[in-house]
Amino acid sequence: MSDLIITQPAANVLTLSSAAPQFAGLASASSAITVDVTLTTANQVYDITSVSLSAGTWIVVAQCQFYSSGSGVTSYSARILNATSGAVLSSSSSMHPSQAGGVANANMGCIVTLTATTTVKLQATANVSSRTVRYLSSPGNYDNATCIQAVRISP
Numbered sequence: 001m002s003d004l005i006i007t008q009p010a011a012n013v014l015t016l017s018s019a020a021p022q023f024a025g026l027a028s029a030s031s032a033i034t035v036d037v038t039l040t041t042a043n044q045v046y047d048i049t050s051v052s053l054s055a056g057t058w059i060v061v062a063q064c065q066f067y068s069s070g071s072g073v074t075s076y077s078a079r080i081l082n083a084t085s086g087a088v089l090s091s092s093s094s095m096h097p098s099q100a101g102g103v104a105n106a107n108m109g110c111i112v113t114l115t116a117t118t119t120v121k122l123q124a125t126a127n128v129s130s131r132t133v134r135y136l137s138s139p140g141n142y143d144n145a146t147c148i149q150a151v152r153i154s155p
Helices: none
Strands: 004-007 013-016 027-032 037-039 046-053 056-068 074-082 088-096 102-114 118-126 131-134 147-154
Touching: 027 046, 037 046, 037 118, 046 056, 046 147, 056 074, 056 088, 056 118, 074 102, 102 118, 118 147
Parallel strands: none
Antiparallel strands: 004 013, 027 147, 037 131, 046 118, 056 102, 056 131, 056 147, 074 088, 074 118, 088 102
């Protein structure tokens, strides 16, 4: 497709182009689990997945799908963690009722400015043992039910 030029009076020229814009510093990173992660021990924090982010300002979002094949009310928590500093960047909690096959979801997001390359982790815990973080959605069994994604918006 060629450029479209619309000319205004005198020196005012407006040019519209089909070329994609270039954003300095724009980048992305993502990681999704490809197998279920068992939360074996109650109240223990587990590393679920992570991304390595270079210096800059990032929008980071994460989602975590929890599952229990057994009955019993369960509280879940998930967080986005700066693995270098130990700072919790965002967190979310969820609960599912006392039923076998119950699912719960936690969704988080934050904006973070990093001065050096940093590992950012998605972590999770449950207050009952033998719960699961799912890689497939339930119902539906779609991939990427648990993942972390980031977009750098400024270098």
